[in-house]
Amino acid sequence: MNDSHAVVVGGGIGGLSAALALRRHGWRVTVLERAPELREVGAGLTLMANALRGLDALGLGPAVRCGDHAEAPGGIRDRRGRWLSRVDGAEMIRQLGTAALGVHRATLHRILRDALPASSVRTGTDVEQVGSGPDHAEVRYRGPDGPQTLAADLVVGADGLRSRLRAQLWPEIPAPVYAGSTAWRTAIAFSEPVPAAITWGPAAEFGMVPLGGGQVYWYAALTAPPGGHAPDELAAVREQLGDWHAPIPALLAATPPGVLLRNDIHHLATPLPSYVRGRVALLGDAAHAMTPNLGQGAGQAIEDAVVLGAVCAGGAEGLPAALAAYDRLRRPRSQAIARAAFRAGRYGQQLRNPLAVAVRDTALRLTPARAALRGMARYADWLPPAEPS
Template structure:
């Protein structure tokens, strides 16, 4: 007996988490409609790390084969100082556990392509979401009322659904901003074979090769929230332009227009319940984390797999959502906390504290294994 046959779901948000959930449910027989407030589908031009567990889920969805042939660039990863001295190197076995690095837009396109006949409505903003009767209801800003057996809120870190359910603003500014870029072409030499991070005083730089040969990089800096500048490329060059190779080489190979900037935020701890009757939170809407462990998108993909499995296991939808909450909330609570801690360490800007941190990191090579992807 297929318990999913005839059941319907409304997914609020067409980001990576929402699309992964829609694809997983569609493959198990659900009728799925995705509601996206943006007028067109799309993602920002940044790299994304897909760790082995999430990669396996994407493979089951038929998405992984659209992204790469399974080959991963050989790289030397770890943690360095601005002068290039290694503080910690990833172990030889870490390469087999390293993530696949892909362009975020390519992953998004692959997920859309996997949706089959599932419906996507762009330019549609959910104004009210609630459980009602034997299902859940979404009311949009244009007055449309939609009903389904289940509503999945995957509308991002500033989720309007989460805010309405919890009656509070859970978003927390982490104290630093991030710049992200992708080289226009593959960079020869060390730029195509190395990866990891470099930590300075209140400034970090990280880079990893994408599967298409280009290099994705990011930089972080302590800044007041909302600080703006029109020259992001120039800002990064001023911060790290004199650091070790291949950092200057990567910046030179990146068009100024390809550099994006955004303040880093996560959700306040402890995280609140993910299930609310027939409404459930997923991805950044449930557990937005700083990007310090490169696990945000992977966590959303894992959410989708666990949610789909629990819905297949149990006939009662509300019981399935409660089981999903019991499984995913503790796991993501630990992820948010651990990522926040890495950010605190990485953004230390006091000279004496930086020296003490670097001395300690030099003796803990295992941390390099956490820093080989973003």
Template sequence: MDVEGQRSAVVVGGGVGGLAAAVALHRAGWAVAVYERAPALEPIGAGLILWPNAVRALHALGLGDGLRSRAPALSGSGVRRPDGRWLSRTRGDQVISRYGGPQLAIVRADLTQLLASALPPGCLRLNATVTDVDAGGPDRRAAVHCGDRLIAADLVVAADGVNSRIRRALWPAQPPAEYCGYAAWRAMVRTRAVGTGAASETWGRAERFGVVPVGPDQVYVYATANAPARTPRADELSDLRTRFGRWHDPIPALLAAITPGDLLRHDILAVRPSLRRLHRGRVALLGDAAHAMEPNLGQGAGLAIEDAVVLAHAMAGDSAATAGPARYDRARVGRVTRLARQSRLLGRLTQSPSATVAALRDTAVRLVPDRVALRGFDAAAAWRPPVPPAWERP
């Protein structure tokens, strides 16, 4: 591409979605700058499960080789009761047969590093806080304010998270992200306590515990429980050990292996009601800034990476960079709204304190054949990137 005619994009936010958007646009020929307010790329979270849709999106970004070296495939997954009884189990080969690819497990820091390594030198601007945005228009470029600087661009990608400042500025009538009534705890554990290579999620009453092997001696663990918002206890780890210490193996051993400083706690927030538009002028919302949802489908990072691939595809051929955001909007808003609704429903079932609801839920899951239960993930996992990607076009 002629450098003099190269279009420019500003990405606000250096999380998974922002970095993926920068990679996608860079590979499509854009000059990209990522503005991240943190002084370093310190990922929030511990581990991730990447469903086949997310794996395909990363392959579309040209990151397949790096992904294989960092993310082992899960041999299976399932749902258990606190006494250890399995309610539902799915083998890894069943996932591959239905969706054409595996579920992968990865440390979030490794995914962040993989994305950042695909960016050109000087693209990432750390310790840079964007305070305001001008959405621009058909005859006017967009711009962001960063400190005392005004930075103009043909496209602004708002990937600044669930409490997005850009969303608040351009969608002032949209309510702030809503607390969903429960919190999540996450940690990476060094242990060989899990040796099967399969992930599991155990359902209690208004409590869950997840176990995800990430390599031979690392396990990603997470838990959820109903709790008041923004009221962390003095000793979160002791509280978790009390809550889940009598659940089935290897949960007690995993809790015992957690280092207190490695335990993260987050209130679960969601953008409600869902936005009907994901763009305004030359600004496109992406990832949690656009559609933060409850994490019950394991699709938060995956949908953000999908957003990045679709946005770059939508912007291809848009020399004025004005029609592409609307194309992106049309391609994404229906999908993310449906999945947010599905995730919210699953959250109501899994976080219900009612013994009756829990019993009916467990019975229903146990009675559904495993091959039929897997179909419930079709809406999320069957997605495929636009073909061909913008950066592979002649």
């Protein structure tokens, strides 16, 4: 132990990954989570090769892979079920070294949480102020026992899309903006095999990911005004997409009432000029909230965490140079992926004009599968930094 102390604000996937990465390099870590208990709200996600390599670097790769995960070929279809582009699983492994993996968010969160000592996590904590001086930082929060102050050598802002730390320390950056789409998502029991596939229709998208263990994660997204709600959200999805190709109607029929989450999609449209201010570093959605169109939100948060841990391996000594390295290594890549994800949504799910849709679909059908996979692989092709000797 080097006795350097880091306070991580936020106990989601990015925050817990950062806490583990720093602990692996000798830091004492305190995680402050606003919720009264440490749990993940959500459905499923896809872990690409970069995310799996990051979890390997945290020592959690085997735990994530050991479940009954289904591997199924997939790709992109139109609403009648015709394949526009197929993913060759063997070719993906050849290019990236591993296939993508579907996992429930709660499962990944539990694996991360269980790898941390319970004493390092404080729930029910509302962070009110963070101060950062040349030699130390200070976090003021209100917890179950009233106002508290924690001294730290490093503060990690992993407090998500509506990050208070970002708003406090980067007041010139506008709040996240609506990306133009609303999305429904859930994970359900479903015994029939399904591919990991996306279906595009005019201004609409449906995705399905097998999670293994007889579970399937599905989501739907529509271009719509923000703030919409329906008395019966499942009925609203069925009305829009219920006549699409199989197994979409069966997945909707197998979804119990009351399990569907609906959220408008927001992103950080104004990129941060730096992820670092003093002794505070942002990561994950707090730093680069992106649309989900490339499936890289969790993967980029895990990458952030692994790199932050690696550059801070020397402890608090030399921290300014370490945080400068973190910003240099992470900001260009994560912001480029955020831009690409937004573009992917514009030319994918949000495309509405029939002629434009026909041109896009034809271009996809004519693109060789290997070339399409190379285009996807450039986002997933990432290696963690070498461990310091």
